[in-house]
Every structure is written in structure tokens, then in C-alpha cells.
Amino acid sequence: MAKLSEAFLPNRTLDRKTTGFIVVFWVVATFAVWLTMPFKTLPMPGDIWRALGALWWERGMGPQLFTTLRLIAHATALTVALSLLLSYLTVIPFFRPLVEGLSKLRFLGFTGLVFPFTLVTGGGYALKVALLTFGMATFFVTSMAQIVVEIPRVQFDHMRVLGAGEVRILWEVVVRGTLDRALDVLRQNVAMGWAMITTVEGISRAEGGIGALLLDENRHFLLAEVYAILFVILVLGLALDYAMGVLTNLLCPHAHLGRVTR
Amino acid sequence: MSASDGEVLLDVSKVRLTLGGHLVLENISFQVHDRIRTGEITGQVIALLGPSGVGKTRLLRIIAGLDAADSGTVRGQKGAALPAGTVGYVFQDYPLLHHRTVKANLELAGTIAGMSKGESAARAKLLMETFNLSDRASFYPAFLSGGQRQRVAIAQQIMRPRQLVLMDEPFSGLDPAALGHVMKLVQEVAHLDELNTVVLVTHDIRAALAVSDTVHMLGRFRKDGKIVPGACVRETYDMVDRGLAWRTGVQELPEFVALEHEIASKFHDL
Ligand SMILES: Nc1ncnc2c1ncn2[C@@H]1O[C@H](COP(=O)(O)OP(=O)(O)OP(=O)(O)O)[C@@H](O)[C@H]1O
Numbered sequence: 001m002a003k004l005s006e007a008f009l010p011n012r013t014l015d016r017k018t019t020g021f022i023v024v025f026w027v028v029a030t031f032a033v034w035l036t037m038p039f040k041t042l043p044m045p046g047d048i049w050r051a052l053g054a055l056w057w058e059r060g061m062g063p064q065l066f067t068t069l070r071l072i073a074h075a076t077a078l079t080v081a082l083s084l085l086l087s088y089l090t091v092i093p094f095f096r097p098l099v100e101g102l103s104k105l106r107f108l109g110f111t112g113l114v115f116p117f118t119l120v121t122g123g124g125y126a127l128k129v130a131l132l133t134f135g136m137a138t139f140f141v142t143s144m145a146q147i148v149v150e151i152p153r154v155q156f157d158h159m160r161v162l163g164a165g166e167v168r169i170l171w172e173v174v175v176r177g178t179l180d181r182a183l184d185v186l187r188q189n190v191a192m193g194w195a196m197i198t199t200v201e202g203i204s205r206a207e208g209g210i211g212a213l214l215l216d217e218n219r220h221f222l223l224a225e226v227y228a229i230l231f232v233i234l235v236l237g238l239a240l241d242y243a244m245g246v247l248t249n250l251l252c253p254h255a256h257l258g259r260v261t262r
Numbered sequence: 263m264s265a266s267d268g269e270v271l272l273d274v275s276k277v278r279l280t281l282g283g284h285l286v287l288e289n290i291s292f293q294v295h296d297r298i299r300t301g302e303i304t305g306q307v308i309a310l311l312g313p314s315g316v317g318k319t320r321l322l323r324i325i326a327g328l329d330a331a332d333s334g335t336v337r338g339q340k341g342a343a344l345p346a347g348t349v350g351y352v353f354q355d356y357p358l359l360h361h362r363t364v365k366a367n368l369e370l371a372g373t374i375a376g377m378s379k380g381e382s383a384a385r386a387k388l389l390m391e392t393f394n395l396s397d398r399a400s401f402y403p404a405f406l407s408g409g410q411r412q413r414v415a416i417a418q419q420i421m422r423p424r425q426l427v428l429m430d431e432p433f434s435g436l437d438p439a440a441l442g443h444v445m446k447l448v449q450e451v452a453h454l455d456e457l458n459t460v461v462l463v464t465h466d467i468r469a470a471l472a473v474s475d476t477v478h479m480l481g482r483f484r485k486d487g488k489i490v491p492g493a494c495v496r497e498t499y500d501m502v503d504r505g506l507a508w509r510t511g512v513q514e515l516p517e518f519v520a521l522e523h524e525i526a527s528k529f530h531d532l
């Protein structure tokens with residue numbers, strides 16, 4: 001273990017053991033502050049744990065979670081398909097203004113769109129998928145189209161010199177060549193979608209889901225339950241993020257090679 | 263040993279290029295003839311020397327078929343046109359496909375050239391051995407040193423048989439030992455076949471003279487101390503006629519040193 005004084009100096013790299021020690025310190029400190037806090041707005045860990053049990057066994061949180069996960073999976077799949085297609089289309093000048101225009105729609109936000117989207121989709125599950133997809137895809141297209149536009153010209157020239165046709169160039173340079181970055185963008189996007197999910201589920205509550213459950217508990221001022229749900233949302237969000245990271249390393253082992261740990 | 267010149271392998275004729283209204287290349291003309299030595303397979307190495315910004319990279323891009331000239335022509339052996347893909351081009355910063363390993367980068371070049379998977383793998387293996395890359399076969403480009411990257415880039419260009427390979431600044435940023443290796447490599451690539459030609463661009467006068475059989479000096483004219491736009495071939499040095507080509511240790515000869523000084527002094531006015 002490195003000298004602990006190292007941890008207080010700027011721009012130092014620490015070994016794993018010291019880093020772990022520091023993390024444990026912060027976790028313990030957080031719990032210490034929590035347990036000794038005078039405010040009554042924050043329930044004690046024990047209350048939250050009991051609320052979690054009640055939610056799981058009596059309120060059917062398991063199936064609700066499943067509903068939510070299905071929603072985000074559905075919306076993510078649609079987002080990926082639509083956004084990648086649109087982003088790759090930017091290599092054709094004719095489609096650039098279209099993609100540019102669609103990406104600008106991200107400034108609209110949900111509230112005003114609920115009504116027109118309800119008319120189009122008929123509400124319910126389809127409405128939620130559509131809203132979430134819209135929210136995620138407009139951001140995804142923005143980042144991804146930028147990445148495609150910024151591919152250095154020499155990469156295309158390099159493939160031309162090797163004698164590759166345009167389709168092969170599109171595949172190797174535009175699709176495969178940006179896959180690592182697409183997955184990075186997707187990772188941020190899934191995080192955004194997850195953050196939006198309670199809002200979207202609140203718009204149409206009939207199908208349930210963790211967001212609907214959260215609003216219910218809010219209405220009844222069940223503070224411990226609300227925190228228990230927030231805790232679950234946080235843990236699941238982190239798990240999704242971690243899974244995305246694993247997927248990136250699996251599909252693009254080259255992606256993390258260039259990154260050197262400080 | 264007797265040497266003579268054979269048929270025309272590359273004919274660059276009256277190439278003119280303007281960029282954004284500025285004249286860059288005025289009237290670039292030169293020919294590459296097959297160098298024939300009895301009893302030796304002799305490829306051609308042509309060096310294009312010239313100051314920074316004179317238009318060397320632009321000229322290579324035109325020869326490679328990547329850019330079109332405003333006027334003038336570039337023809338290969340027997341007057342053949344040279345569309346993009348027929349001429350090898352080693353770019354200045356050695357671009358590679360970053361998501362493919364060294365082996366996969368080479369094999370891709372093979373399959374693009376129409377080889378079967380097996381042929382391509384065999385050729386890649388051979389080139390990795392020749393270029394001292396075998397132990398880096400499974401590395402991604404991000405994990406290669408600058409010199410290794412350069413060797414992969416060159417190997418990738420000759421995965422398919424190429425009669426003409428262009429190299430932009432292959433000697434920049436190398437230590438003296440590495441420079442020697444790359445110079446040897448350039449000659450090996452050229453002498454693989456009687457009809458092979460390497461055209462390279464460099465600022466390094468000494469390396470240019472040592473490695474090539476012909477040196478073309480590109481430059482612009484000056485009027486009242488000011489540069490007149492539009493580069494052309496200002497001077498051509500035939501190293502074979504001067505008895506300075508294909509010789510080891512040529513850099514020690516007084517004639518070589520004298521020529522190097524002569525060119526260096528002219529360089530200032532280009
Ligand atoms: N789009 C453009 N508009 C106007 N001038 C341009 C443009 N692109 C390049 N040039 C000019 O063309 C000239 C030739 O550029 P080129 O890259 O061929 O030079 P070079 O001889 O390869 O130089 P170096 O040895 O520094 O690489 C330069 O002076 C450059 O400023």
C-alpha cells in the first residue's frame with residue numbers, strides 16, 4: 001500500500017488497495033452522516049429496507065420492474081435502429097439536412113408532444129415507447145451524426161487506395177470504424193432513457209411500471225417507500241450502465257486500449 | 263555491369279493544379295523508365311524533393327487517382343490510366359483500420375484485392391515475416407510503435423501486387439538506425455520486381471540521394487525575391503548516370519557529398 005499521504009497530493013496514481021481503502025472511508029462517512037442526521041425528511045436505512053420488502057412482496061414490485069425494463073429495452077432497440085440508420089445516411093449529402101433537422105427536435109421536450117403523440121399512437125404502451133424513443137433517438141442522432149461527419153477524410157482515401165468499393169468503405173470506416181464510439185454514445189443514451197423513464201411512465205399509468213409505482217407512493221406520502229424505489233432505480237441504472245460497458249469491451253476490445261490510466 | 267533504360271512505366275505530363283484560386287502545381291512533367299541491369303532484378307526508386315508547401319502531397323494524390331488535376335495527364339505502363347486502387351499509397355501518418363488487428367488489416371487488403379481468404383492469409387503471413395511483424399500479428403494499431411505502424415502500412419499496400427507505390431515522407435521522424443532500415447525496406451519493395459516503382463516524397467536530401475535512382479527537385483521560381491506561385495520540376499538528377507545508384511556506402515563518396523551540398527544550396531531559393 002502506498003503512503004496514505006499520496007492520496008492528498010494532486011495528480012497521483014494510487015494502487016488498488018489504497019483506492020479501496022478510500023472508497024470504504026467515504027461509504028462509512030456517508031452512513032455516519034445519514035444515521036446522525038437531525039432532519040426527519042430522510043428515513044433511516046432500516047425503514048427503507050423494510051419498505052423495500054413490503055414493496056417486493058405485497059405491491060408486486062418484481063412484475064412492475066419487468067414492465068419498466070421491457071419498455072426501456074423496446075425503446076432502446078428502436079432508438080438504435082433508427083438513429084444508426086439516420087447517422088450513417090449523413091454520408092449521402094442529400095439526407096444531411098433531414099438528419100440535421102430531426103436532431104434539432106431534441107429541444108422540444110415531452111410535455112407538448114404528449115397530445116400529438118397520443119393521437120398518433122392511440123396512447124398506452126405504444127405512446128410510452130414512442131415518447132421514450134423520441135427522447136433518446138433525437139440525442140443519439142445528434143451525437144452519432146457528429147461522429148460520422150468527423151471521420152477524417154484520410155480514412156476514406158486509405159480504403160480507396162486499397163481498391164475498396166463504396167459499400168465496403170461504408171461498412172469498414174463508417175459502421176465498424178465508429179462502433180466503439182456508437183456504443184459509448186448508446187451507454188450515455190440508455191442512462192438518459194433510464195432517467196426519463198419515471199416521467200414517461202407517469203404519463204400513462206395504466207400499464208404500471210416502476211414509475212407509476214413511484215407516483216403512487218408519492219401521492220400517499222410514503223417516504224420510506226419512495227426512497228426504496230429511488231434506491232432500486234439507482235441500482236438498476238448502474239447495472240445497465242455496467243452491462244453496456246461490458247458489451248463495449250466485448251465487441252470492441254480495441255476501444256479501451258488507447259486509453260491509458262492516469 | 264551494364265545499365266540501360268527500357269519502356270516508360272509512369273508518365274506524368276503537364277499536370278496543373280489550382281486550389282481555392284491559388285496556383286499550386288504549374289507544369290509538372292516527368293517520366294519513369296524501366297531501369298535495366300543485366301543479371302539483376304532492378305525496380306525503380308524516384309525521390310521527389312522539395313520545400314514544405316510546394317505541393318508534393320498534392321501531386322502524389324493526383325498520381326494515386328484520389329484528386330483530379332485541372333489539366334495534364336498521369337499514365338502508367340503502355341499508357342494505361344491509373345484509377346484509385348491501382349496505385350499503392352503510403353500516407354504520411356500511416357492510417358490503419360483501428361478496429362482490426364495487424365493481421366486483419368493486411369488480410370482485408372487481400373480480400374479487397376479479390377484474393378480468397380486462404381490466399382490472403384498466406385500472403386499476410388509472408389509479409390509479416392518479411393517486415394518483422396510476426397510477433398505483432400494480433401496487436402491493434404493503437405498498440406504499435408510508430409515504426410511498426412509504418413511497416414504495417416507499407417505491407418498493407420503491397421498485399422496485392424503493385425507496380426507503383428507512392429510514399430509520403432517515409433523518412434520523417436526516424437532515428438538514424440530506423441532511417442537505415444526504412445531506406446532498405448523501400449529498396450526491397452522496389453526491387454521485388456523489374457517493373458516495380460516507388461515514388462517517394464521527402465525533405466531529407468541525403469536520404470533521397472542515397473535511396474533513389476532518380477531525384478526530381480520540385481520548386482517555384484522567384485521574381486525580385488518573391489515566390490511566383492506554381493511548382494514545376496526544377497531539376498532532375500540521374501543517379502545512375504552519375505554512378506551513384508545501387509551502391510552500398512555511397513554516402514561516404516566525395517561525389518555524393520558534393521552533390522548533397524549542391525542541392526542543399528539550391529534548396530534555399532525554391
Ligand atoms: N484548399 C486549399 N486552398 C488553397 N491552397 C491549398 C489548399 N489545400 C492546400 N493548399 C496549398 O497547397 C500547397 C501544397 O500543399 P501540399 O500539402 O501538397 O504541400 P507539401 O509539398 O506536401 O508540403 P509538406 O512538405 O509540408 O507536406 C500548400 O502551400 C497549401 O497551402
Ligand SMILES: [Mg+2]
Nearest residue numbers: 318319320430
Ligand atoms: Mg506533404
